[in-house]
Amino acid sequence: MTGDKTIEGGDSCSEQLPQLTSVAVAGLGLIGGSLAQRLACRGMTVYGWDLSQDFYPQAVSSGIRCMPSLEDMVRADPDLLVIATPLKAIDDLLPRIKKEMNPQTTLTDVGSVKQQVLHSVEKAGLADSYVGAHPMAGNEQEGFYASSSDLMDNALWAITVADSTDYRRFLQVGQMITAYASNEFITVDAAIHDQAAALISHMPHAVSTALINRMVESPVANVAYSLSAGSWRDMTRVALTSPERTKAMIEENPQEVSSLLKTMADSLRDLSRALDQKDNRYLDQFFAFGNPYRQSQWEQRRLMNQFGQRTEPEHRTLTIDQSDWKNQLGSVSRNAQSVVSILSPSQMEIKQYPHL
């Protein structure tokens, strides 16, 4: 272990950003492999490890220092250790990591649900070193051969923080995202992240799957299939991803997904009743309820048409009160603002996203 780390309680109000020169990525699949290549491209020292190692020669030629075992990689004392394995592997890896990890190393991950990982990390006694993260990037492929350094172009990340989260470790993860991956992030707690992910991704995947199920069971399936056009294609595209992967994704966030599915079921049943009873008042409300979202989207389209694709909203500088950073950055996220750059521990550049 090296002793030159800068993370110490005493300097948490220093105006210097914490050291970040090396990162280790456990799991070099689509996301881990893409992140490792991206960070290596941008000059970080990147260690990598994966259970399957047949692609190591290609990974090495992308600038990744491939390690024979997880333990070897952890013992290299990276500033950041990123877990990018499937979620179900994490409980087995954490005790092995804990045994070898320098307490100065910051542990993070890129899993698509955050409460479950947080519980695993707490159980393994690593909560003090941990800051969760989730990049909004991906496609329907998998494995290192599908990964690439540009998969994360323009990705927005969520960094998840808990009461125990250390600010300097948070800054390290934020620096990796902004300074090295050239991405942006919002800061949320794990429960809010999982609620939001269920709403925008996990539940819609289940709904899309339910739609193609209706076609398969339909007595007019082939006629419907022939006549299907844009709206059907859009709404069923995500149902074409591997059903095993979708099932796993939903099972990892069961409470939030289940609760939203119930609300959707109630809403569709009420709409059905309103159609049966010609309940015009209900129908009007159902179709008008989403107008705040529609108007925001229509406004985005108008701006796109007026100013073109590359209009970037203005950035502004936010001064961070380091004694209240979690509340402050949480409120920034609730206002649909992201952090695009960390200028110092007390100054960040933020950007406005479309909002309701």
Added chain:
Amino acid sequence: MTGDKTIEGGDSCSEQLPQLTSVAVAGLGLIGGSLAQRLACRGMTVYGWDLSQDFYPQAVSSGIRCMPSLEDMVRADPDLLVIATPLKAIDDLLPRIKKEMNPQTTLTDVGSVKQQVLHSVEKAGLADSYVGAHPMAGNEQEGFYASSSDLMDNALWAITVADSTDYRRFLQVGQMITAYASNEFITVDAAIHDQAAALISHMPHAVSTALINRMVESPVANVAYSLSAGSWRDMTRVALTSPERTKAMIEENPQEVSSLLKTMADSLRDLSRALDQKDNRYLDQFFAFGNPYRQSQWEQRRLMNQFGQRTEPEHRTLTIDQSDWKNQLGSVSRNAQSVVSILSPSQMEIKQYPHL
């Protein structure tokens, strides 16, 4: 009225295709205007009429003979009269049409639900002259100024037939679609059409609307909005069309939409229960049920990747038994085959679509 029409009971087995040189389009909005321009481009005599006439100069320059009144247009004795007004206007127009229409003229329409129009036509005493039609084309705009002759490029039409449908009138509509609009069609009865349209379009529009309603009411709306990416965008695109138009579309096909919404609600509620109870058997079934559709789509993608975008399946020639044409063409549709060309009253060229 002219007396040179060729539709007579006596020659229904003739090998000559029925006369088709002129068409009249009532309602020159997005669909009617696009069809009128397309048919005029391709050499038909096209009459047009609309309630609002401010765009007539532009329509005339597109080759449409614009008429001051519906009655004037009907009295021009077109071979085909196409109703392309909003559905809710049809009940008022039909008696006016009936008063002036040459019995030789074939009446058709382009409405997005077919049972309702069929009932209106029967009520108006025009069923003997009528063959329903519905082109799968459109976008989120409306009005003549949004119309264009290429809106219907590659469109597939449904022609709807009933027990009373006359074969030569059917051939006229089929000729308009294939020979003049350069499109294809399938043949179905009105109930099957409305069931299929509810499945692939009307119900999914309602589901998409229910999705954006969930975001508007979410306590984490702005975080979710910021983090939303491809799957959310795809599944909510159709919810961005005018809610009034979506409401009208669903109200025009209430039974089929209501029934599918109930099935969707049951399915989502069962899935929610299965997540709560970790009912792995149910979850496996839910995610595997759509595999026949997935496999068909994956195969399409594979062919696209292998042979490129423009791979056209082979056509084959179908011999029509004119005493059994409805069953024969209905079975062609159920096998996901479309008619691409009418060679003679007893020979059609058909094409295979992807199927289950």
